Amino acid sequence: MFCKGNLRGRRIQDVLHGLKHKNVSLLQLRNISVVSKPSIPKRSRTILKSSSLLTGGSVLAIILSLSALDFSGGEIPVKEVMSHNKINDCWIVLNGEVYDVSSFIKKHPGGAGRLLEVAGKDATTKFLQVHSPEVLNKMKSHLLYIGKLKGSFEYTTSEEESKIKEMRSKIPPLERIFSLSDFEVVAKQVLPKSTFAFYATGSSDEFTLRENHYAYSGVFFRPRILQDIDPTEVDCSTTLLGTKVDAPFYISGFAGSKLAHPFGERNLQTAAYDANVMEMVPKQNSYSPEEFYSTVPDDQSQWMQYHFSTPEEILHFRDIVKEAQSRSSVKGIFFNVDLADIGNREKDSRRRAVDVSNTSELNAIVTNRMGHHPKFSWSDVETIVSNTDLPVALKGVQRGEDVVLAAKKGVKAVVLSNHGGRQLDFSRPPLEVLVEAGEMLKEQNLENNIELYLDGGIRRGSDIVKALCLGAKGVGLGRPFLYAMAGYGEEGVEHLITILKEEIKNNMRLLGVSKIEELNESFVDYSNLKFRTPRANDALYDAAYVPLSFPEFR
């Protein structure tokens, strides 16, 4: 356990101490594996034979797998692995072990395309950028173990990697980063196209993605003058679900931090701690819970984000709640309620189609964008609420009626969110839902029973102040933190937090307010929110936004 005095010890950071800070390149670190070897029992040759039958392979496939029986001592040469590179015959290497993932590929919750990208290759680096080592252990029963890899893959630097290296060497200094959009523009140049597409994508035509942000341009301020406020005493600290923090915003929970930077979620955790800002720790953390929490100080403020991936996880919800309760830093648990299916993230799929570049496999990418999630209902929520003292919150609520229902069922907070426009396109901007929810709660005298949070499209301190005026207790941000990390690691995250804190305080001074609690509806004109009209352009945001593209002609 660590306390403030100890300051954030980090196991991986210790190993890589010399490399920390100042734009550590992903390329430089690509070969560093932080995973301990999973102990996977070797399967017999009989299983290997049945693997090709299981995957519905042709006679040719059976002959191929029979030829694999010749490998002495279960060792599989690189060349052999490379030949299993198709959707119906797909082997991948993880930590020097070869797996047949042919029967899993179409069930992969991250989409078939991600496994096709690494078909017949060493998938270790890409796997660990998104998954904790535990995922492999949990999913073992879905894969077929083939044997140990013999030899190693030849590594050649791609054109894209060389370009990224060059751009990283020319990256603007942090002092030149003034806004959150600046981070996004830099990230676009220093991330692989596939990673940027994964982060940036919304769903379908991305109306919700864009409107999330533009909703804020429909709200204008009504400042109060001559308030006799000492500018140095303007304070943006607040209380989120009973926890005192130094800012009314939090780092939202999201997958894929290590795709941005080798230290991934650790950058967020340490920067949040130093700035005393709330952090929502994602379920899909690339660190295992043991490793991640082993260096989290006891006095850090965190929320735990969780989504149920299987019906078994719902059945065993007590284990999840117990784990959350056992971490002294965790002050609340947020369950996703916006994942009944996975949105059609077209920008991401389109990029993957280019990367896989095998037209016969495209169908799998399109029909299996992502896997499905299990049934999760109000009665499950009631059961969870009645089985823990930890505040339970719902992330992904999208209408006032559901906020009222949540309040009646003892849920302590909701995040009005459409997953950053990644789920249902044309779901309304959370800022609009905030106004609706506030009114409905008041009608039923429930406004003091539940805290309202929202996320999606927040890019300025003024966005945050507007949301607080309209009744939000706090707001979350997702992509901006990924973009900040991509260019600048932990320092980028710190800088982002500073920018937002300063923007909020600046807005408060100009509004004639010195404390967050003083913000209320009287400081904004939000009449526009009732009428969805074309918004004024936001030059920085628009310039950073990548429009959807069309297929290229041959």
Ligand code: HEM
């Ligand atoms: C045998 C290898 C793999 C297994 C067993 C596996 C397993 C899983 C599981 C269980 C999930 C769902 C997690 C959840 O919803 O809680 C998932 C999601 C995902 N996986 Fe994998 N995976 C594998 C390989 C990979 C590889 C190689 C990549 C990247 C190239 C990848 C990228 C992803 C992504 C991006 C998601 C969805 C993240 C999100 O948007 O929420 N996976 N995978």
Ligand SMILES: Cc1cc2nc3c(=O)[nH]c(=O)nc-3n(C[C@H](O)[C@H](O)[C@H](O)COP(=O)(O)O)c2cc1C
């Ligand atoms: C790359 C990426 C991965 C995400 N993964 C998750 C996740 O695993 N769980 C979750 O609750 N939300 C996830 N989110 C949604 C964020 O928590 C948040 O709701 C959203 O990013 C807010 O919108 P913004 O990016 O415009 O700030 C993800 C978002 C992005 C961009």
